[in-house]
Amino acid sequence: MIRIAPSLLSANPLHVERDVLACQHAGADILHVDVMDGHFVPPITFGPALVQAIAGITTMPLDVHLMVTNPDHHIPQFAQAGAHWISVHAETCPHLHRTLESIKGHRCTAGVVLNPATPLEYAFEAAGAANFVLLMSVNPGYGGQAFITSFLRRCERLRTWLDAHGFSDVFIEVDGGIKIDNARSAADAGASVLVSGSGLFAGNLAENVAAMRAAVS
Numbered sequence: 001m002i003r004i005a006p007s008l009l010s011a012n013p014l015h016v017e018r019d020v021l022a023c024q025h026a027g028a029d030i031l032h033v034d035v036m037d038g039h040f041v042p043p044i045t046f047g048p049a050l051v052q053a054i055a056g057i058t059t060m061p062l063d064v065h066l067m068v069t070n071p072d073h074h075i076p077q078f079a080q081a082g083a084h085w086i087s088v089h090a091e092t093c094p095h096l097h098r099t100l101e102s103i104k105g106h107r108c109t110a111g112v113v114l115n116p117a118t119p120l121e122y123a124f125e126a127a128g129a130a131n132f133v134l135l136m137s138v139n140p141g142y143g144g145q146a147f148i149t150s151f152l153r154r155c156e157r158l159r160t161w162l163d164a165h166g167f168s169d170v171f172i173e174v175d176g177g178i179k180i181d182n183a184r185s186a187a188d189a190g191a192s193v194l195v196s197g198s199g200l201f202a203g204n205l206a207e208n209v210a211a212m213r214a215a216v217s
């Protein structure tokens with residue numbers, strides 16, 4: 001089953017409630033929330049207070065993508081705010097297994113994120129502790145960037161490796177540059193959660209979610 005996760009980063013910051021409910025009514029499966037600290041990536045975005053507010057108005061699970069240099073410090077706050085999934089960048093975690101265990105200890109689904117140039121071996125080593133791997137298909141920090149096509153062979157290689165090593169239950173999420181016209185190739189490569197910001201919010205959200213769903217089913 002392919003799950004579609006609109007990215008809050010592309011919502012109108014003056015109309016967050018309207019846009020979150022629009023995602024829900026459009027049939028989106030998950031809401032992707034990009035947390036940026038102005039350090040690991042240049043922009044600053046959302047904090048736990050917004051996650052808590054959104055958790056109070058939607059039934060969609062909240063997928064919190066931490067682009068921060070000290071994720072261990074922030075995990076308890078986001079878990080308490082109502083995050084369902086929390087993912088951390090391997091590039092920011094010197095003690096990755098411990099960090100993933102901390103996420104699960106807060107009763108959240110734990111993901112490890114790899115930038116496009118980070119070797120897949122990090123995911124291989126972390127697979128026993130992670131519930132999912134988020135493969136970036138852009139360098140993190142901004143919406144609306146072009147899809148880096150090397151994602152496709154990385155994703156195929158990761159899916160094959162996970163299945164061959166007893167980690168069939170570890171799922172793959174893709175984030176960055178996913179649009180209606182490349183969603184199918186990402187899914188065929190093994191991604192089962194598709195994050196999309198500008199690809200869904202540009203134009204009519206409900207029509208775009210439906211078109212992406214049709215493209216991958």
Ligand code: DX5
Nearest residue numbers: 007140141143144177197198
């Ligand atoms: C980028 C973020 C993405 C972003 C994707 O650093 O992690 O979640 O919202 O935006 P699009 O789909 O426009 O590339």
Ligand code: ZN
Nearest residue numbers: 032034065175
């Ligand atoms: Zn993201």
